[in-house]
Amino acid sequence: MKYGLLFLLVTWVVGCASAPPVQTLRFHEQVSGNLPLEHARPIVVPSTRQQLAINPLSTLTERDVLAAKLTPTTGGDAILLKFDAHGANVLAEVTTRLRGQSLVVFVNDRPIASLLIEHANATGQLLLTGDLTDEQTKALVDSLNKVTKRRPAAATTKPEH
16 A cells, blocks of 8 residues: 555656646736735836736636637747637727736746737737747647646537527
8 A cells, every 4th residue: 555655656746747837828907006016016028128017916817718829920930819708708808998008918927928908809819929939939839728628628618509
């Protein structure tokens, strides 16, 4: 029994060590810098040196992504994100409410992009470009698609009517 538990523990540790790490994707809303620190987190977006205050709680995460696809652009690879029903609704609401403000995108707790909201987005999709190399972009797409495959089927399919 003792060796069986040890074997299971070693198998679990080796299995976890060999799996690529899941990358986090977080979208944070811009807020007023006059708010208390528990409601506003000051950040600097590295690629633009833009200083913003953001809500410390994320609005969208990798769990809201239904699919991610590499999309070539003139500036390098971008990611076409397709959100699930919940994520699409949140994206539409946020892009309506935050017009003229920014939505800051983090990968693994590092700001990679600040998206200026110019119009409402009710498509459920978003083309993401940011401060990532093509290799990092591909790794993020792979990680996002692995997260979506681990969901229960009921969470990724529409109910039939």
